[in-house]
Amino acid sequence: MTTSALPPLREVIARHGLSASKALGQNFLFDEQLLDRIAGVPGSLEGRHVLEIGPGPGGLTRALLRAGAHVTAIEMDRRCMPALAEVEEAFSGRLRVIQGDALKIDPATLFAGPYAVVANLPYNVGTALFTGWLSGEAWPPQWTSLTLMFQEEVARRIVAAPDTSAYGRLSVLSQWRSNAKLAMKVHRSAFTPPPKVMSAIVHVEPAAAPAGVSMRVLERVTEAAFGQRRKMLRQSLKGLPGALHALEELAIDPQRRAETLRVAEFVAIAQLLS
Structure with missing residues (x-):
């Protein structure tokens, strides 16, 4: 047909x-x-x-x-x-x-x-x-x-x-x-x-999924970061437990804004918080 x-x-x-x-x-x-x-x-x-x-x-x-x-x-x-x-x-x-x-x-x-x-x-x-x-x-x-x-x-x-x-x-x-x-x-x-x-x-x-990261955690990180996208990460992520410490561990400048982070950097933050 x-x-x-x-x-x-x-x-x-x-x-x-x-x-x-x-x-x-x-x-x-x-x-x-x-x-x-x-x-x-x-x-x-x-x-x-x-x-x-x-x-x-x-x-x-x-x-x-x-x-x-x-x-x-x-x-x-x-x-x-x-x-x-x-x-x-x-x-x-x-x-x-x-x-x-x-x-x-x-x-x-x-x-x-x-x-x-x-x-x-x-x-x-x-x-x-x-x-x-x-x-x-x-x-x-x-x-x-x-x-x-x-x-x-x-x-x-x-x-x-x-x-x-x-x-x-x-x-x-x-x-x-x-x-x-x-x-x-x-x-x-x-x-x-x-x-x-x-x-x-x-x-x-x-594609291959990065190991050791939860989708739910990644969602929370991006929601916090882009929820106040005009603010520096030290402000937008301060309400997310462990996030600022994760920035320090990963040597990510907390004065950066969310739109400057690569996908891999968001994943790395979520891995530490997971």
């Missing part, structure tokens, strides 16, 4: 009376060439299991199926279920649609083995889902890669380098045990309705 057997996405949306919900952070993509490019970011998907969050009427879902993937899609909006059912029927055995809140569903219960995540994430829950995938204590994770659409501002924070305005907590949490890159930009005009901001695709692959 190919997606050519399905009616055009715009026709499906019109027939089911669908419109993007601002409350659910929805913005629909119709450009099949663009969707195919997004589906191609993680490499060949032939025969691979893919998790998609927020498929809406199924534009990216179709592209993932065209690429040969076996897709499990989680959709919160009940209005989209009939449109997704048509795709599920057309690709019997290769698409599973689950109606529910992705924040409340553990992907480990959905897959027996490894899977990739490819999603045009709803803007209102994208960061929460992303940090959740990065936060597992077990590493390497069950997911093999994350290919995710964000607002461009958030995407740049994920891949930012030290001493840049975008560098912050999300940068450190993204990069301490994974490799993140900005794969492609997506113009706001590609969406229906067009959002007020530009978007970008981030591709993340797990």
Whole structure:
């Protein structure tokens, strides 16, 4: 079966009376060439299991199926279920649609083995889902890669380098045990309705995790450091027990500010506190 057997996405949306919900952070993509490019970011998907969050009427879902993937899609909006059912029927055995809140569903219960995540994430829950995938204590994770659409501002924070305005907590949490890159930009005009901001695709692959450091401790360190990012570390970290002693042990100048520390330096602080 190919997606050519399905009616055009715009026709499906019109027939089911669908419109993007601002409350659910929805913005629909119709450009099949663009969707195919997004589906191609993680490499060949032939025969691979893919998790998609927020498929809406199924534009990216179709592209993932065209690429040969076996897709499990989680959709919160009940209005989209009939449109997704048509795709599920057309690709019997290769698409599973689950109606529910992705924040409340553990992907480990959905897959027996490894899977990739490819999603045009709803803007209102994208960061929460992303940090959740990065936060597992077990590493390497069950997911093999994350290919995710964000607002461009958030995407740049994920891949930012030290001493840049975008560098912050999300940068450190993204990069301490994974490799993140900005794969492609997506113009706001590609969406229906067009959002007020530009978007970008981030591709993340797990890397070796530094030994002796807890994700929870690293989160506390970055929260304290970047919570008062204009202040010197001796001020921003003074409320975190042991942090100032860790700076001394590591010969990190306490007069530096958080955005000047490399990811490895944050990890070293967290190792001592762990």
